[in-house]
Amino acid sequence: MTIDRSAALPDLDQRRVGTSDVRLPPSVLLEGTSGRILREALLLFAEQGFHGTSIRDLAHACQIRSATLYAHYPSKEHVLAELVRIGHEAHHARLVGAQGRDSVERLRTVVREHVLAHAEYPLLAVVSNNELHALSPEMAAPAMLLRADGRQLLMDIINEGISEEVFDVPDAFLAVTAISGMGMRVANWYGSGVPYSPEQIAETYADFALRIVGAA
Amino acid sequence: MTIDRSAALPDLDQRRVGTSDVRLPPSVLLEGTSGRILREALLLFAEQGFHGTSIRDLAHACQIRSATLYAHYPSKEHVLAELVRIGHEAHHARLVGAQGRDSVERLRTVVREHVLAHAEYPLLAVVSNNELHALSPEMAAPAMLLRADGRQLLMDIINEGISEEVFDVPDAFLAVTAISGMGMRVANWYGSGVPYSPEQIAETYADFALRIVGAA
DNA sequence: GCGAGCCGATCGATCGATCGGTAGGCAGGG
C-alpha cells in the first residue's frame, strides 16, 4: 500500500497569500467609499505589496478616479497605515483577551488567538507583517509598540511556566520566536484550498506550542 | 527578585531583516561588476522590496550608472530571478544533503539545515520568500518546483516516523507547516543584535521540531 | 585598431499628488 502524498500536500503557489477573501474585523466600519478603499487596498497591498500597487490601481479597483482617493486619505501611505493599525490592534486585543487558569492554559489560549488572528484575517496579517517596512518610522511606531507588547506577553507566560517548573524548554527566547513565527506564517498559506478550519489549525498549533515548551 | 525582561527580549525593529550583512553562498561567483550588482541588489531587495528599489537605487549602490546594469542583466526582474534561483538552490541542496540513520535523525538534520540556511543567509532567504511574487510565473517556476520538493521531503520524513510509530503527531500536514514556518521566520529577526549563533538556533529549533512530532 | 566595459542623454510611460470645477441632495425663505 502506498500513500498518495500528492493529495496530502496541497500545492502552494507563488502568491504571498492563499486567499483573496477580503475580510476585516467587525469593529471596522466598511460603509461608504472610505471603507471600499480600505477593502480594495487590503487585497492589492497583500497580493502586490505597497510599492507594487499604484494609486491608479487602487482607484480602478474601487471604481473611482485617483483624485477621489485624496478626498478620503491624505496619501497612499495613510491607507497602509490605517490597515496596519487595524491589523495590529485586532491582533493585540486578541492576545490580551486570552485568559487561562494556569501557565499551560494561558499559553494555549494565547497561541490559539495568535493563530486564529492569522487564519481568519490572512490578508490583514500579511499586510501588517510584510508591508510594515514601507511605513515611515513615525507611522509605524504605534504598531511597533503593540508588537513589542505582544512578544512580552508571550515571553511572560513562558517565563512563568519555567519558574513554576511546569515548562521544560531549552531557551525561552527561542521558544517565543518559534511559537510566534510558526503562527505568523499561517497567514501566507491558509486559504480556500486548505482542508482545515481556522479553529482546527489554532487548536493544533496551540498543542505544538505546549510541546515546544515541554508541557505536553 | 525580578527578571530584567527588557534584556531577555531584544527589541526588534521595523525592518524586514535583522542584519545588513550581505552574504551569498560560496558557490556563487562574486567577482566583477555582475557580482557587485548581485550583492547590492540582495541588500536593497531585502530591505526595500523589489518594487521599492529602482534601477537607479541599485546602480548608485554599485557606484555605476543605470545604463551599465543592462550590460550585465537584461532587466531588473532578471536580477531578482538570479537571487531567487541562488537562494532556492542553496536551500534545497542543504535539505537534500541532510542525512540520518532513522526518522528522528533525519528530521533533526533536515530542520537543522533548514534553519541554518535562514540564519546564515537571512537576506537571501527574505528575498527568496518575500519577493517571489514579484517574478513572472515563468521565472518563478523553477523555484516553485524546489519549494514543492522541499516540502515533500519534510512530509516524507514525518510520514515515515508516523508509520514506524516513532512520531506521535495530531496532523502531519500541520506539523510540516509549523516546522517549516518557524524556520523561515528566523530570517526576519536573526541579526547582529541577537546573542545566538546560527548553530545554536538550528539545534534548538531541531529539538522543537522533534517535540512537535512527539519524538522527544 | 579592435573588442569589452562603461556612460551621457534621452525615450515614452507611469508615478504620487494637486487644482479648479461640477453634480446632486438638502435646508430655509418666500
Added chain:
DNA sequence: CCCTGCCTACCGATCGATCGATCGGCTCGC
C-alpha cells in the same frame, strides 16, 4: 410650491518627478 445657497462627494486635467529601458559613443587594455 419654487428658488436660492451651500455642502458633500466626486472628477478631468495636469503638475513635476521618477520609472524601466535604450542608444550611440567614449575610453581603455591588449
